[in-house]
Amino acid sequence: MIEEAAKLIAHSRFLIAFTGAGISAESGIPTFRGHGGLWENYRVEEVATPEAFRRNPSLVWDFYKMRIRKMKDAKPNKAHLALAELEKMGILKAVITQNIDDLHRRAGSENVIELHGNIYRVKCTSCDYRENLKESGRLDEFLDEGELPGCPKCGSLLRPDVVWFGEPLPEQALDEAFNLARRADLCLVIGTSAQVFPAAYIPMLVKDEGGRIIEINPDNTGITHLADIILRGKAGEIMDGLLKKIRHEVRR
């Protein structure tokens, strides 16, 4: 299976990757579903909807600050690094991710489409103010602030620039992701349960347009039935093995 997958990847015309929380599991970041998942310990309605934020912004900020603290010290793992390498080799054209942990960029991937936002970015609930706390260097100060964060421009409440349940995805990112899915002849689906829409349409679109799917996941998912090749296991281990075989394949 892994040899066949390496050949398909090495000779693909337009390869994309669609990733979810599972690709960051080996970096120590919890997934959402499955054992130990975030939604076992937190209720979505209390921490990840616009109503939750209106009702109790402190609880929502506690949840996101806890997640930022977990993510800011995490390192990209072999799966993130392998995707960045495949992009440098000119084989991988883009990574479309549901993750907000910035690990693809930190691994060196350049063409990254974040469908659900980025946990290091905040935005104002009233005006158009946005800030990337990592780039502005204000992350640690922001995490230590006790009271609710206010917009430096207009004073209103700042919120995480992430997509909550019931909210629309960033239109430009979604359009770009759908266009890439239509052009792809091959899509690596890595570490997603493929249960959340519209993101989960990406692999279906690839398939509809005649493309093929390689799924990398220890378990079955909502798109396993669409997969042409299923590589059962952890993303870091599998991507590392694949990369070695692909390097060998392209040298031929």
Ligand code: APR
């Ligand atoms: N390698 C690869 N896959 C893994 C690993 C691993 N080491 N560990 C777990 N997985 C798989 C699980 O089997 C599961 O299929 O990762 C998947 C994680 O699924 P979810 O926790 O549902 O995460 P995701 O699919 O990204 O969720 C989608 O839901 O809560 C919202 O906005 C949130 O972006 C998130 C969206």
Ligand code: ZN
């Ligand atoms: Zn403002």
